[in-house]
Amino acid sequence: MTPLYHDLSGETVVVFGGGAVGSRKARGFDEAARVVVVSPEFDERLVSLAEEAGDGESGSDEPIELVRAAPDADAVADWIERLDPALAVAATDDAAVNAAVEAAALDRGKLVNRTDVSGGRDPGSVVVPATIEDDPVTVALSTGGTSPALAKALRERIEAEIEGAGEMAALSGEIREELKSAGVAPEKRREAVRRVVRSRGVWKGLQKGRSNGRQEADTVIEEVLDR
Ligand SMILES: C[C@@]1(CC(=O)O)C2=NC(=C\c3[nH]c(c(CCC(=O)O)c3CC(=O)O)Cc3[nH]c(c(CC(=O)O)c3CCC(=O)O)/C=C3\N/C(=C\2)[C@@H](CCC(=O)O)[C@]3(C)CC(=O)O)/[C@H]1CCC(=O)O
Ligand SMILES: NC(=O)c1ccc[n+]([C@@H]2O[C@H](COP(=O)([O-])OP(=O)(O)OC[C@H]3O[C@@H](n4cnc5c(N)ncnc54)[C@H](O)[C@@H]3O)[C@@H](O)[C@H]2O)c1
Numbered sequence: 001m002t003p004l005y006h007d008l009s010g011e012t013v014v015v016f017g018g019g020a021v022g023s024r025k026a027r028g029f030d031e032a033a034r035v036v037v038v039s040p041e042f043d044e045r046l047v048s049l050a051e052e053a054g055d056g057e058s059g060s061d062e063p064i065e066l067v068r069a070a071p072d073a074d075a076v077a078d079w080i081e082r083l084d085p086a087l088a089v090a091a092t093d094d095a096a097v098n099a100a101v102e103a104a105a106l107d108r109g110k111l112v113n114r115t116d117v118s119g120g121r122d123p124g125s126v127v128v129p130a131t132i133e134d135d136p137v138t139v140a141l142s143t144g145g146t147s148p149a150l151a152k153a154l155r156e157r158i159e160a161e162i163e164g165a166g167e168m169a170a171l172s173g174e175i176r177e178e179l180k181s182a183g184v185a186p187e188k189r190r191e192a193v194r195r196v197v198r199s200r201g202v203w204k205g206l207q208k209g210r211s212n213g214r215q216e217a218d219t220v221i222e223e224v225l226d227r
Contacts, residue, residue, distance in 0.1 A: 001127060001142065001144055001145075003129070003140055003142070005138065005140070006111075007032075008029065008033035008086055009032060011033045011034070011085070011086035011087070012033060012034045012035075012036060012083055012086065013026075013029040013033045013034070013036070013086065013087045014036045014037075014038060014080065014083045014085040014089070015029075015036070015037045015038070015089040016037075016038050016039065016071075016076070016088070016089065016090055016091060016097065016098070016101050017037075017038075017039050017090070017091035017092035017093065017097075017098075017115075018042035018043055018046055019041075019092075019093065021115050022037060022039060022043070022046075022089065022091035022115075023037075023042075023045050023046040025091055025113070025115065026046060026049075026064050027045070027046075027064075028128065028131075029087075033087075034062050034065075035062075035064045035065065036064075036067060036083055036085075037064060037066050037067065038067045039066075039067075039068070039092070040068060040069065040070040042066055042068075046066065047066070049064055050064050071097070073097055073099070073100035076101050076104050077100070077104035077107070080104045080108060080110065081104075081108070085105075085110060087105075087110065087111040087112070088101050088102075088104075088105040088111070088113070089101075089112075089128075090102055090113065091115045091116075095116060098114055098115075098116050098117075102114055102122065105124075106124050106125075109124075110124075111124060111125075112124065112126070113125065113126050113127070113128055115128075117145075118145030118146065118148075127142050127144070129141050129142040129151065130142070130148075130151040130152055130154070130155040132155055132158050132159050134162055134163070134164070134165045134166035134167075135166050136169050137165040137166050137168075137169050139155075139158055139162060141154055141155055141158065164203060164206055164207060167206045167213065168197060168202070168203065168206060168213075170210075171196070171202070171206065171210065171213050171214065171217060172193055172196050172197050175192070175193060175196060175217060175221065176193050179192060179221075184225065188224060191224050192221045192224040192225065195220050195221075195223075195224060196217045196220050196221065199217070199220050201216040201219070201220070202216040205217075
């Protein structure tokens with residue numbers, strides 16, 4: 001399995017199965033893509049999310065679409081044909097339907113996520129990782145399907161570990177651009193940026209606010225440039 005970050009904006013993600021797992025996947029993709037859930041029944045969180053959407057709180061432009069249907073294995077291909085998703089998620093409790101979703105998606109060159117199996121995947125299938133976000137920093141974590149519970153536990157640890165990384169990314173990105181435009185020699189620029197992102201003082205400063213972080217960073221940068 002090769003980890004990649006995939007831009008799904010403007011794309012459709014179709015989720016077959018509106019139970020606990022389908023609901024979690026739909027919520028996970030809602031910010032990034034148009035999400036359609038096909039299922040005869042829907043988890044209550046999904047129903048309230050579909051109703052709430054449109055009030056600007058869900059984060060996505062489009063509400064999650066709930067389509068009440070229970071396609072059998074033979075009918076699944078038509079749904080994928082019609083919806084033309086970038087990714088199909090197989091999250092029903094019917095293994096034959098999940099297998100049909102996988103086959104139909106792969107036949108059409110679409111990505112597929114099977115939520116009911118962890119090994120023996122076909123090429124083209126994807127695992128949904130546990131993710132930690134502190135925009136623009138994203139950590140994605142997988143155990144290769146071996147232990148989702150461990151993925152969750154590690155996510156909780158890493159969440160604490162990378163607190164403030166979003167602010168640090170913004171600050172160090174800004175510094176990087178400034179040093180580039182100021183014509184600082186590449187070697188000095190790289191050293192300055194590397195020191196900033198490793199400086200305890202800058203991390204601590206950022207906790208108090210952006211300008212505190214910036215002041216700490218300026219001290220670090222001066223030390224490098226004065227040498
Ligand atoms: C990361 C996360 C993302 C998400 O789902 O959004 C995710 N599972 C999460 C949680 C979780 N899932 C399960 C438990 C109960 C404990 C347990 O059984 O271990 C818990 C923990 C809990 O809920 O506490 C049960 C489970 N999961 C799968 C199976 C089928 C099987 O193994 O055959 C079964 C057994 C079903 C059964 O038989 O009962 C399969 C998959 N689950 C994956 C992802 C993929 C591999 C990820 C990796 O490589 O690590 C993979 C392969 C496919 C996929 O879904 O993409 C999310 C954490 C979100 C977070 O960060 O909190
Ligand atoms: N990936 C994971 O993290 C994870 C975690 C737990 C369970 N699972 C597996 O995922 C599957 C779903 O788990 P769940 O807890 O959401 O089950 P669930 O029973 O709560 O939900 C299954 C949903 O699929 C719907 N469904 C049934 N037939 C359908 C069809 N033909 N077309 C569309 N929808 C259909 C049902 O109405 C229901 O809403 C199970 O097979 C389970 O083994 C995966």
